[in-house]
Amino acid sequence: ELKVEQNPLFLSMQEGKNYTIYCNYSTTSDRLYWYRQDPGKSLESLFVLLSNGAVKQEGRLMASLDTKARLSTLHITAAVHDLSATYFCAVTRAGNQFYFGTGTSLTVIP
């Protein structure tokens, strides 16, 4: 079974700082996704990474994928309070079932 691990599980950071969330997965996967979830809400799609070396950026978030290392990173630049949420990575195999990580709960402190 494909396993997805994220670290850290909890992250508290000050506004204006940078940090990286890591996502490791256990076996070959064809796509990697990042989602955001606010408390009590559903999941919002952030990025889809399709190939080795893929990098995508949206605002203060940048995601990258290294398929050889089976690693994706989500980098946060100059954090602001609005980024406080739980971030999940997910991978697919054969494009059907999504396997999610346990999530990283991010709190940005003013």
Add this chain to the structure above:
Amino acid sequence: DTGVSQDPRHKITKRGQNVTFRCDPISEHNRLYWYRQTLGQGPEFLTYFQNEAQLEKSRLLSDRFSAERPKGSFSTLEIQRTEQGDSAMYLCASSLARTDSGNTIYFGEGSWLTVV
């Protein structure tokens, strides 16, 4: 526009009762997924449909759980003889199956189930 909608949003039921959740996917999406999420965990796959065909079921989907998508549009997830361990948020998601740039799945707001 309508995204994925789920009903009811919250359900409290007594142990042993049956519950049913409904999901209406984004209209042109042919794939529909059910996931379960408990506090502090990521969503866990339960099952998915392509059109009306149920193509994959997780081992998590015990025989008390059944899902249908009779006309390839909305879907229902029924839990029979609920147990306290069934308490969770049940998420529905949909996507348009394609091979090009990644079929992102879009989630509904979820249906919270509390079994007392």
